Amino acid sequence: MHPGLFKVLFEVYFKHVFMKKLGTALLLCIYALTTSAQSVTLPGFTAYASPLEEGIVIDEHRGVENWESSQAEVKFYCYISNPGKLNISLDAKSTGASLKVITNGVSKQVKLSSLNDYTKLPVLQTEIKKAGFYDITITGLTKTGKTFADIRGVILEGTATKDIQYNPKPWRRSASVHLKYTPPANEKVEWFYGEIKVPTGEDKIGTYYMSCGFHRGYFGIQVNSATERRVIFSVWDAGGEPETRDKVRYEDQVTLLAKGDEVVAHGFGGEGTGGHSHWVYNWQADSTYRFLMHSVPEDTYTTYTAYFYVPEHKEWKLVASFRAPKDGQYMKNLYSFLENFSFENGNISCKAYYGNHWIKTAEGKWYPLNQAKFSNDATARAKDRLDYGGGAEQQWFYLWTAGFKPANAKAGDTFEHTSNVNSPVINLPKF
Template sequence: MKKKWLLLALLLTTATTRIFAQTPQADLPGFTAYADPEEENVQISQRNGVIKWTDKANTVNFYFHVATPGTLKVALTAKSDAPSKVAVTINGVEKTISINANAYTKIPVLETKIKSAGFYCVSLKGVEKKGDVYGDIQSVNLEGSAVKDIQFNPKPWRRAASVHLNYPVPEGKNPEYFYGEIKVPAGEDKLGTYFMSCGFHRGYFGMQVNSPTERRIIFSVWDAGGEPQSRDKVKYEDQVVLLAKGDSVEASGFGGEGTGGHSHWVYNWKPGETYRFLMHSVPEGNTTTYTAYFYVPEHHEWKMIASFRAPKDGKYMGHLYSFLENFSFSNGHLGRKGYFGNHWIKTNTGEWIELTKAKFTNDATARAKDRLDFGGGSENGWFYLWNSGFKPANAQAGDIFEHPATGQHPDINLPKF
């Protein structure tokens, strides 16, 4: 009988251990946090997570997606240079905790019931501190049935997923010119955003929000050879050559994401306005000259941004596309949206062809499912792209969008040089 009780006790212990071990858990790294209203008086460090958090005006936010409703326990792994208090909010529940340890310690916070699948946010706000910081946060620790199949970005790459519109060109047609327009709604022009209208196999042309006081029209062409980082390593015969640039346009080489020739014009474009872009390609031998023009509405005329000669090319533009990119790490959680439309090509035989169909694609961040918040479609005669904001995707790679044809090609009167 004693042996039977021992065996029963052993089985119960094993079952309990197995149940405990199977409780889903996840740790959201500190380096994946975002600060609001901006990343100031707090740092999000790739090595150390949330550090130097000195101002209670900032909230520190961690985002994730729940697939399985259920119980969720929240804890913080944190430390502080002196006793402090931090308010933690999720799912409408708030709890103020004390951080007293000067070494990273796991601090239980609260338990809540997640009733529906979707995006959620653990938000931290400083309450009081006796030292310099409210706390250094190494991770947010989640446990419970709601963690099953949870999704969050595990990487320090805090940008939103990039999204693209790819425009098919009828077979046998050579695009000498590629024309497109962009319109950005008010409030969607977040810092660190690139709205690109006319992309092709060797470059891209569009407009950016670079700082609170600076916006740019930007045009770049890649070198040959495939060097990923340093232009110093690119052979001279593989380098793009600047042939001309417009007044007040800055031009230089670039590296870090491939290499090539870069040009930009500082121009205070405005949300709600429609802007026009035109690319021109001239093949000659095994090179092609690419020239970008931007229509300046205040002057009622086209302005040349730059002209580059690309080696080891020798063909007209191919792989025509537009994209929306978030290139700032600090605000990769803020939603942005742009409209892209009225795209046309003019072939080398003088034929105008309207591009009313687009294939939706996205980048490695989306393909790895590090981010789920992106999409696009067709609306009011325009294509649109959006990313970030931690809301459900409304498109997937390979989707085909269409909008009605206007039937009226653009009237273009280019400057003479």
Template sequence: MDSHSSVIFYRKRCKSRMWLFYLLNTNYRTMKKYSLFSALLVICLSVQQIFAQTTPVVLPGFTAYADPEEKDVEINSSNGVIDWTGNNNTINFYFHAATSGKLKVTLQARSDAGSKVSVTLNGMTKIVSIPNNNEYTDISVLQTTISKPGFYTITLKGIEKSGKVYADVKGISLEGPATKDIQFNPKSWRRSASVHLNYPVPEGKNVEWFYGEIKVPEGEDKLGTYFMSCGFHRGYFGMQVNGPAERRIIFSVWDAGTEPDKRSNVKYEDQVVLLAKGDSVYASGFGGEGTGGHSHWLYNWKAGETYRFLMHAVPVGSTTTYTAYFFVPEHHEWKLIASFRAPKDGKYMGHLYSFLENFSFENGHLGRKGYYGNHWIKTNTGEWIELTKAKFTNDATAKAKDRLDFGGGSENGWFYLWTSGFKPANAQYGDIFERPAGGKQPEIVLPRF
């Protein structure tokens, strides 16, 4: 082969190799792109499969709470969050996750002229636009990973608005593996669970007198709370927070019969009769949750102080007269609250108990706690017996698992009860608590009339 032919052959071979290299390189790049596309496709399909495997759950709008107060917004039992006009508060939804995993959040909302709202969950915040629409729209908000079981809060905050409201919120939809065994309140009943201490009485003892004390820690005296000290089979006696500037000592006794709402429907012979009441004490009938005789005294009791309660029962024939006294520390004396005669009774006090109740819907998310202690009974024979054991029970809200945040126990010589705050329960129905005996019966000198 001459030199000219050699050069031509070399060039052709080089071109062939270059072409082969080009083909190989092109195929590699194509395969690489195809592999990347395939991987992304697999990821997308996997994510879709993850969310498709779980049924969405919806946190109803009517279960939300506003902080620091329900002002410039209404949380309606039928329509959820409506008339949200102010941004000095946040709207909060609560749930308990039992399973870790992915969670997708979708807002079911509308606005009157378009707005922007921030949504925060699990340390992640997104700002979403709420369209102007008469109908509710599903608005995808964010995806997060729930790393451990526990209580979580979804917080909404108004950012911008063109019209009157930031948003009407029908609900929040949750999807993903983290919804497995998720717990939330599905009902418009926004009060927290009521919790009780039931005091066993030695068999064969007739309880003529029932004495108890309550101390509420500072900050736990939330609006709409009833701290009840001396409850029995026909009534209850304790103290309430009724308003920002109103607190009460309250005593009530139920009528005989089964009328649930209207006292006017109760036969006269089944009605509790008011026999006496203390100075400045208000007394009347009541209905709505059973019927009976009600009394209360406006008294500005204070958190951190200890208050004393005393019940007296006198059975005569088929009736029993129940009388409540409250010790006024400023006056160093016992005050008569009221005395009611209960028909179709004729026995001493039974089913002795204390309770803690949240009776306000608007702040059913706020924690409250009370200490209950130094309970004693005095029998009809004059024997004093200290009550140092209590059985823990709760109400229908807890039994239905609509709320999981409640508990009680014994500490520092007192029993205690708590409810709300969306923190784990520390007691179960039927738990038995004990406190150390003080050993000193109460000294009681009642006023003479």
């Protein structure tokens, strides 16, 4: 073939065939990327039931199931960064029901016919006008069978899904937040004192408010149920972190030396292992509670003892005393924290005030801890949750988590409150 003719034919093919096919392929790729970027699914296992998770199940694999109660609303949450159009669909199945879906002030009823398998059911469209947290609330209106619907997820589509944030994991707890204190350098921390006050309405079930934490343990108060509250003190074993304590060598286990009247003490596992103690005590919101830790090193062991001041009795109560092996140090890495260990309440805000923290050295000198550095846990670092914070108000630090409201602190922030003036006066009971 003549070289000139070959060149002409090649140019014709390249311009009219090859480029056309390539252009189509590029358009399809761009469309696919755009579509995927504008469609996300909030997994059903991240939902919450309001006001209580009763008459409904939020399964960590399958999502919303066995939804029998008309009193239980289903709530999904997300943070929308880019205002724009938002289309909402349910990925659900049902034996027949009608539901109401509300978001961004827009309400729509949807009827579900008998669906044996999960089906995408378009519900409503809305225009998001400003960035922020949004909830999608689903209410059961009528049902023909025993349950309203099983919901595997909520599908969001539209320009408002760009850079959307939501929790993709079945871990429904809120982020844990901490205050890290720095005592004067080279001082031996023999005593560690602190106070906590939980505001009314912030004492949620499943929340632990920890006042005096250190490198081997933690000491605080907890809401265990609607009828039970506790004072809790625990010390970790030495060595690694197996799931069960029966795998910890005896020489690595902490030993209970003493405990107060009515205090329950035993080993624990699941998140490290160690010795646990608690006293069932009906502490109250808006009251200030006092905590005192003591450490006594001896050779390669350290004895850690926790005391709780009982306002009704106006005296300090021994909680427990544990002897920790492979230690031999005074307390270090001092901190406080707030956590909600309940999946069911992971959407409900909780807050506490932490203040008047002091240390007393082995030489008998008191030092106030007026500064603290803020930190958070893996849930916050992974950006699965964005609703947490802390700060300082007058003579208190404060920590909060959950509630799907904007964070007001970031890891590494330093807080400082009004200086502590008078060191604690401690009159411990004689044994």
